[in-house]
Amino acid sequence: MNWKDKDTISFDWCVEDVKQQLKDKKIKIKFSMEDCREVLDRCLRRHDATIGMSWDIMDCHINDIIEEKGKKWHNEMKDTTIKNKNRKQTERIIWKKIKVNILK
Numbered sequence: 001m002n003w004k005d006k007d008t009i010s011f012d013w014c015v016e017d018v019k020q021q022l023k024d025k026k027i028k029i030k031f032s033m034e035d036c037r038e039v040l041d042r043c044l045r046r047h048d049a050t051i052g053m054s055w056d057i058m059d060c061h062i063n064d065i066i067e068e069k070g071k072k073w074h075n076e077m078k079d080t081t082i083k084n085k086n087r088k089q090t091e092r093i094i095w096k097k098i099k100v101n102i103l104k
């Protein structure tokens with residue numbers, strides 16, 4: 001928390017906060033800088049002043065992005081393996097890669 005001027009305070013969240021949260025929660029999926037910025041952007045766009053900003057709020061947005069990335073990766077691989085005889089095996093490998101621990 002910082003004073004911006006004599007009448008204004010500011011709570012700052014940054015990409016490093018997102019990266020640290022991923023590390024603390026032992027999330028194995030790699031987040032690019034763009035992904036981290038998307039987390040912050042969602043925190044800003046969906047901010048509810050009655051709730052405020054917290055690590056729990058950030059976790060919700062991180063989980064949403066993980067879910068979206070998982071579906072995207074799955075669909076991309078599904079398209080490329082549709083003619084593959086080992087499609088089910090390929091899909092199992094894909095889902096293993098995107099499997100994460102859901103926050104309790």
